[in-house]
Amino acid sequence: MSRARETEQAARRRDVRLRWLLCAPALVVLLLAASGPLLIVVTYSLLTPGNFGGVVWQFSLEGWFRVFFSRDIFDDTVGFAGAHLDIFWRSIRLALITTLITAILGFPTAWFIATRPPATRPIWLFLVTIPFWTNLVIRTFAIQEVIRNEGLINNLLRWAGIISSPIQMLYTDFAILVGMAYVFLPLMVLPLFASMEKLDFRLVEAGYDLYANRLRVLWHVILPLVKPGFIAGSILVFIPAIGAYVTPRILGGGRNLMLGNLIELQFGQGRNWPLGAALALTLLVIVVAALIFYVRTAMRDSGGQRG
Amino acid sequence: MKNAKTVLGLGLAALMGSASLAAAQGGSLNIYNWGNYTNPELIEKFQKETGISVTLTDYDSNDTALTRIKAGGHGFDIVVPSASYVPVWVEDGLILELDHAKLPNISNIDPQWVDVPFDQGRTHTVPWLWGTTGVVVDTSVYSGDPHTADIFLNPPDELKGKINVIPEMSDVLGIVIRAVGGTDTCTDDRDVLRAARDALVAAKPHWLALDYGTVDAYVAGDLAAGVYWNGASMRVRLGNNNFVYGYPKTGYPIWMDNAAILADAQNVENAYKFLDFIMQPEHAAMLSNFARYANAIVGSGPFMDEDMRDAPEIVIPEGLGDVGQFALTCSADVQQIHAQIWTELLR
Amino acid sequence: MARSRFAIGRLPGFAMMAMLTFAFLYLPIFTLVAYSFNAAASMTVWEGFSLRWYEAAFANRTVQDVSIRSLVLAVSAASIATALATMAALATTRKRHFPGQTMIYALINQPLMVPEIVTGVALLIFFAMIKVQTGYTGLGYLIAAHSAFCIPFAYLPIRARLETMDLTLETAAADLYATSWRAFRHVTLPLLAPGIIAGFLLGFVISLDTVVITELVKSAGQDTLSTYMLGQMRRVVTPETNAIATLFLLLSLAAVTIFFLLSRKRV
Numbered sequence: 001m002s003r004a005r006e007t008e009q010a011a012r013r014r015d016v017r018l019r020w021l022l023c024a025p026a027l028v029v030l031l032l033a034a035s036g037p038l039l040i041v042v043t044y045s046l047l048t049p050g051n052f053g054g055v056v057w058q059f060s061l062e063g064w065f066r067v068f069f070s071r072d073i074f075d076d077t078v079g080f081a082g083a084h085l086d087i088f089w090r091s092i093r094l095a096l097i098t099t100l101i102t103a104i105l106g107f108p109t110a111w112f113i114a115t116r117p118p119a120t121r122p123i124w125l126f127l128v129t130i131p132f133w134t135n136l137v138i139r140t141f142a143i144q145e146v147i148r149n150e151g152l153i154n155n156l157l158r159w160a161g162i163i164s165s166p167i168q169m170l171y172t173d174f175a176i177l178v179g180m181a182y183v184f185l186p187l188m189v190l191p192l193f194a195s196m197e198k199l200d201f202r203l204v205e206a207g208y209d210l211y212a213n214r215l216r217v218l219w220h221v222i223l224p225l226v227k228p229g230f231i232a233g234s235i236l237v238f239i240p241a242i243g244a245y246v247t248p249r250i251l252g253g254g255r256n257l258m259l260g261n262l263i264e265l266q267f268g269q270g271r272n273w274p275l276g277a278a279l280a281l282t283l284l285v286i287v288v289a290a291l292i293f294y295v296r297t298a299m300r301d302s303g304g305q306r307g
Numbered sequence: 308m309k310n311a312k313t314v315l316g317l318g319l320a321a322l323m324g325s326a327s328l329a330a331a332q333g334g335s336l337n338i339y340n341w342g343n344y345t346n347p348e349l350i351e352k353f354q355k356e357t358g359i360s361v362t363l364t365d366y367d368s369n370d371t372a373l374t375r376i377k378a379g380g381h382g383f384d385i386v387v388p389s390a391s392y393v394p395v396w397v398e399d400g401l402i403l404e405l406d407h408a409k410l411p412n413i414s415n416i417d418p419q420w421v422d423v424p425f426d427q428g429r430t431h432t433v434p435w436l437w438g439t440t441g442v443v444v445d446t447s448v449y450s451g452d453p454h455t456a457d458i459f460l461n462p463p464d465e466l467k468g469k470i471n472v473i474p475e476m477s478d479v480l481g482i483v484i485r486a487v488g489g490t491d492t493c494t495d496d497r498d499v500l501r502a503a504r505d506a507l508v509a510a511k512p513h514w515l516a517l518d519y520g521t522v523d524a525y526v527a528g529d530l531a532a533g534v535y536w537n538g539a540s541m542r543v544r545l546g547n548n549n550f551v552y553g554y555p556k557t558g559y560p561i562w563m564d565n566a567a568i569l570a571d572a573q574n575v576e577n578a579y580k581f582l583d584f585i586m587q588p589e590h591a592a593m594l595s596n597f598a599r600y601a602n603a604i605v606g607s608g609p610f611m612d613e614d615m616r617d618a619p620e621i622v623i624p625e626g627l628g629d630v631g632q633f634a635l636t637c638s639a640d641v642q643q644i645h646a647q648i649w650t651e652l653l654r
Numbered sequence: 655m656a657r658s659r660f661a662i663g664r665l666p667g668f669a670m671m672a673m674l675t676f677a678f679l680y681l682p683i684f685t686l687v688a689y690s691f692n693a694a695a696s697m698t699v700w701e702g703f704s705l706r707w708y709e710a711a712f713a714n715r716t717v718q719d720v721s722i723r724s725l726v727l728a729v730s731a732a733s734i735a736t737a738l739a740t741m742a743a744l745a746t747t748r749k750r751h752f753p754g755q756t757m758i759y760a761l762i763n764q765p766l767m768v769p770e771i772v773t774g775v776a777l778l779i780f781f782a783m784i785k786v787q788t789g790y791t792g793l794g795y796l797i798a799a800h801s802a803f804c805i806p807f808a809y810l811p812i813r814a815r816l817e818t819m820d821l822t823l824e825t826a827a828a829d830l831y832a833t834s835w836r837a838f839r840h841v842t843l844p845l846l847a848p849g850i851i852a853g854f855l856l857g858f859v860i861s862l863d864t865v866v867i868t869e870l871v872k873s874a875g876q877d878t879l880s881t882y883m884l885g886q887m888r889r890v891v892t893p894e895t896n897a898i899a900t901l902f903l904l905l906s907l908a909a910v911t912i913f914f915l916l917s918r919k920r921v
Contacts, residue, residue: 018745019746020745021745022742022744022745023742023745023758025737025738025741026738026805026809027758027761029798029805030762030802032798033777033798033801033802033803034764034768034773034803035761035764036780037779037780038772041775041776041779052370052373052377052399053373053378054374054378073504073647073648073651074500074501105671106675108667108668108675109672109675111663111665111672112668112669114663115663115664122914126910126911126914128679130683131683133859133903133907133909133910134683134899134903135863135883135902135903135906136863137865137883137884137887138686138883138899138903141686141887141891141895141899142683142685142686145686146681146685148527148529149527149528150528168468168469170524171516182678182679182682185675185678201663239766239767240770243771243772245771246866250884250887253471253516253517254474255514255516255518259771260866263771263775264771267374267775267778268371268374269370269650271370272650276775277775280771280775280776283769283771284768284769284772287767287769288767335875337875339874342885362874362875364874364877365885378779378782379782379783379785380782380785380791381791381873381874382791382873382874382875383874519888523891
C-alpha cells in the first residue's frame with residue numbers, strides 16, 4: 001500500500017517538475033523583458049536625478065516626494081503638487097468616463113449581436129472587431145481627421161448651416177474621450193457579448209410572463225445576469241485607458257496630460273528620471289487597486305447570485 | 308509546425324538585425340536629427356555619391372536627444388544639438404573633437420559663425436542651420452501688431468484658446484525673460500525669473516496646445532497663433548498666407564543648430580564625409596530650401612530658392628535686428644532655475 | 655393559429671444605438687480609406703479619384719523598410735510567444751492546483767495589467783544598460799520585448815481551447831498504446847490547433863500595434879510602422895499616410911479573416 005503511495009507521490013513530483021519546466025521558457029522571457037525591469041524602476045525611483053537626464057547613484061526620496069508635493073522654486077514653500085494631482089485626477093476621471101461611454105454604446109451593440117440568428121453572429125462580431133485590428137496610431141489619426149477644425153464633423157455642421165465657425169474639438173479633454181472610447185469600444189463589446197450569449201432567455205421570458213415591462217426586465221433580469229461581462233469589459237477598458245499614452249498625446253496637444261504622458265515627460269524634457277519612475281509605480285499601484293476593486297465586486301456579486 | 312515557424316521567424320529577425328551592418332558597399336550612417344529638418348533629396352544625393360546607406364531618426368527637442376544619448380546604446384553617429392546645449396554635450400564627453408584635416412570644406416563657413424561662443428573655432432561642431440524664434444499669427448483672426456510677445460503671454464480675446472507654444476525651453480524662456488524686463492536671457496536676477504515664471508503660468512490657460520509639428524494644424528485652422536521658429540512659420544505661411552511671423556520687440560532668441568559626431572559612433576569616417584558634404588555651398592542650400600532656414604555657408608546664396616531671398620522670416624525687418632539675442636548656455640544655477648520653471652510650466 | 659411573435663430579444667432603441675455605434679466605429683475608417691484615393695494633397699477637400707498616394711507609398715523606401723521590419727518583428731514575436739505560451743498553457747491547465755501556480759499566472763498576465771508606458775520605461779533603462787555593456791544594438795531587444803508582451807495574448811485563447819477540449823480523446827489514444835509524445839503530436843496538437851492559430855494571430859496583430867514600447871526601446875534605424883506613423887503625424891501629413899493605413903488595414907483584415915475561416919472548422 002505504502003509502495004503505491006510512494007510511487008504516486010514520486011509521479012506527482014515528476015509531474016510538477018515537468019510543468020515547471022514547460023513554463024520555464026515563458027517565465028524567463030517574461031522576467032527578462034517584462035517583470036524584471038520593473039525592479040529597476042523601483043530602484044531608479046530612489047535615486048537622484050542627473051543634470052540633463054539620467055541618474056546619479058545617490059539615494060534620495062526626492063523623486064517620491066515630488067510625486068505628491070512641490071517646493072516653490074523661489075521661496076521654498078512646500079505645498080501639494082497641484083499639477084500632478086490634477087493629472088492623476090484627470091487620468092482616473094477620463095478612464096472612468098471612457099468606461100462609461102463604452103458601456104453605454106457597447107451594451108446595446110452586444111445585445112443586438114447576441115439577438116441575431118446564430119449563423120450571422122460571427123459576421124457581426126467580425127464587423128465590430130475590424131477597427132480593433134487597425135493600427136492604434138492610425139485609428140487615433142483617423143479620429144483626429146474627423147474632429148479637427150477642418151475635419152468631417154465641422155465641415156458637415158457648417159455645410160448644414162448649424163454653426164458658422166468651427167467648434168474646437170481637437171486638443172481638448174473631449175477629443176481624448178472620443179479617441180479612447182473609439183479605441184477601446186471592442187474591448188467592452190466582446191466580454192458583454194460573451195456574457196449575453198450564455199444568457200438563458202427563458203429567464204427573460206419568465207420576466208415578461210410575470211407582467212414586467214421591458215424596462216423592468218432589463219433592469220431586474222438582464223443586467224444582473226450579464227454583470228460578469230460588464231466587470232470583465234470594464235477592466236479591459238479602464239486599465240489601458242488610465243495608462244494611455246498615444247491617444248492623449250496626439251489628441252490632447254501636449255496640454256491635457258494624462259499619467260502616461262507625464263511619465264514620459266520626465267524622461268525627456270522634465271529631466272527627472274527618479275520622478276518618472278516614481279510616477280510609473282504610482283500608476284501601477286492605481287491599476288492594481290482598480291483590479292482588486294473590480295475583482296472584489298465580481299466575487300461579491302457572483303457569490304450572492306442565485307440561478 | 309510551430310517550431311519551423313519559430314526558426315523562420317528568428318532567422319528573418321537575425322537577418323534584419325544584421326542587414327543594416329552588411330548594407331551597402333560604403334557602409335552605413337545613422338543620423339539623429341530634428342524632425343522634418345533633413346532634406347530627403349540631400350540624403351539621396353549623399354547616398355548615391357558615396358554608396359553609404361543612411362538612416363534618419365528624429366527627435367523633437369534638445370532634451371529628448373540628450374536623454375536618449377545619455378541613456379546609451381543608441382546606435383547613432385551624428386546628432387544636431389542647438390547652440391545653447393552644445394557645451395553640455397562637450398562637457399559630458401558625448402561628442403567627438405573634430406579633426407579638421409578630414410573636413411576640407413570647413414573653410415566654407417561664414418567667418419562670423421566660426422568663432423562662436425559655444426564652440427570656439429568649431430572644435431566640436433559644424434553649422435547646420437540657424438534662425439530665430441518668434442510668434443506666428445493668423446491675420447484673418449487678429450489684426451494687431453504681430454511683433455509682440457503679448458500674442459501668447461497676454462493674448463487678446465480673439466486669440467485666446469487658439470494658441471500653441473512649442474515646448475522648447477530655451478526658445479520660450481528666451482522670449483519671456485526679455486518680455487518681463489530681463490536684459491539678458493541668462494540673468495540671475497531672481498525677481499525677473501520669478502516674473503517670467505508667473506507670466507508663463509498665468510498665460511498657460513489661454514493656450515490650446517504645447518506641441519511640436521503643428522504646421523499642419525496652423526494651416527488647417529486648428530490654431531490661430533503661437534510661438535514658433537521662423538522656418539516653420541514660413542512653411543505655415545506658404546500653406547496659408549494669412550499667417551505672418553512676428554519678432555517680439557522686447558527681444559527674441561537667435562539660435563543655431565550644429566551637427567556633431569557622437570563619441571560612441573560606429574561609423575566615424577562616414578560621419579566625417581557627411582559633415583564635409585553639408586558644408587558645400589549647394590548642399591547647404593539644399594538644407595535651407597527644404598527646412599526654410601538660413602545656413603552659415605559662404606556661397607550658398609545662388610543655390611537658394613527665390614522665395615527665401617527676401618522672405619520676411621529670413622530678412623529681419625528694420626529696427627528689430629538689434630533686439631535679437633543669441634541663445635547661449637547660462638551658468639549652472641541659472642540653468643537649474645530655468646529647468647525648474649520649465650517643468651512647473653509643463654506640468 | 656396565427657399569433658404575432660413577441661420578440662423577447664427586442665429592447666426599445668437598442669437596435670438603433672447598435673447601428674449608431676457601428677457608424678461611429680466605421681466613420682473614421684471610411685474617411686481614412688476614402689481620402690487615400692483623393693487626387694489632392696488634402697484630407698478634407700475631395701478633388702477626384704487617384705491612385706497616386708498608393709504609388710508614392712510603394713515607391714517610398716522608408717515605408718518599405720519600416721513595413722518589412724514591422725512584419726518581421728510581428729512574425730518573430732508571435733511565433734516565439736505562441737510557442738512559449740502553448741507550453742505554459744499545457745503546464746497550467748487541466749490539473750489541480752500545484753505549488754507556484756498563482757505566481758505563474760501573475761507573471762504570465764503581468765504585461766496585460768501593467769500599462770505599456772511603465773514597461774516601456776523599465777525596458778528603456780534596462781536595455782540601455784545592456785546595450786552599453788555588450789555593444790549589441792540589433793533587433794533582438796525589440797523581439798524580446800514584443801515576445802514578452804505577446805505571451806499573455808497568445809496564452810489566453812490557447813488556454814481557453816485547452817479547457818474546452820475533450821479529454822477522452824487523449825485517454826483513448828493512451829488506451830491505444832500511444833506514448834505521451836505521440837498522443838501529444840497526433841491528438842492534442844491538432845485539436846489545439848485553432849487555439850494556437852488564434853494565439854498567433856492575436857500576438858501578430860498586437861505586435862504590429864505596439865508603439866510605446868517600440869518607441870522607447872528602439873535604436874538607430876529601427877522604426878516600425880507604428881513609430882514611423884507617429885513621427886509622420888508631426889510632419890506635413892499627406893494622404894500617403896492614409897494609403898499606408900489602408901494597406902495595413904487590408905493586411906490585418908486578411909489575417910483576421912483567415913482566423914475566422916480556420917476557427918469555423920469544427921473537429
